[in-house]
Amino acid sequence: MxxxxxxxxxxxxxxxxxxxxxxxxxxxxxxWQWSGNVISSAGGRRKAVALTFDDGPHPVKTPEILELLSDYGIHATFFVTGDNASRYPEIIQQEIDGGHEIGNHTYSHVFLKKVPFETAKSEICALDDLMLENFEYKPKLLRPPGGLYNDKICRFANDLGYEVVLWSIDTKDWAHTSASEITDTVINNVKNGDIILCHDFVGGASYTAAALRTVIPKLLDMGFEFVTVSELLGTE
Ligand SMILES: [Zn+2]
Structure with a gap:
């Protein structure tokens, strides 16, 4: 045979x-967690999540969120733009002083993979320079606006000492989503190591802070800790 x-x-x-x-x-x-060098969740056994806020600072909405976080003694991560950071430096300082993490969301909120590579690089570097020169703070996380990136941008960011960070729960709060919908999205989907996407700068009505007044105590009751993204990834 x-x-x-x-x-x-x-x-x-x-x-x-x-x-x-x-x-x-x-x-x-x-x-599923690591797509190339892009992180969307820490996964793992630790019962912890990271709240993240994009596009700020906003002169009214960010202080409201900061006060809420401080009421619960928890830390979050703010992915700021250079445009807003240069307009509201005192809020950036408040975020740093409050023990929160600051991440890079580019200088002018460009969609990095849709602009020439040279523009993408200078957008990332301009925010990096602003944070270093004005606050002696080196961000370690890059969240590309719109979640849009490519390998070349990731490699450049990694070379500058950045982790590229997306999210695992999207509250869609930028679309004026109601507080109860935001709350349900988080509570019904939360898992260990989640990175929760919120916005502290939304044009028009925003129910983010209202939702967090329910979400934070509920997750604490469920036994979750709130940590910064770097703490969640164990890189701090
Ligand atoms: Zn954004």
């Missing part, structure tokens, strides 16, 4: 396949 494989050979082949599958599976299990 020259074309049929012996039993021993079949057994060897399935053993080899089992080894191969066991090598490949852990990589695949990580792949």
């Amino acid at each position: 020259p074309h049929s494989m012996s039993f021993a050979n079949k057994a060897r082949l399935s053993a080899a396949l089992a080894v191969l599958i066991s090598l490949v599976l852990p990589v695949r299990a990580l792949a």
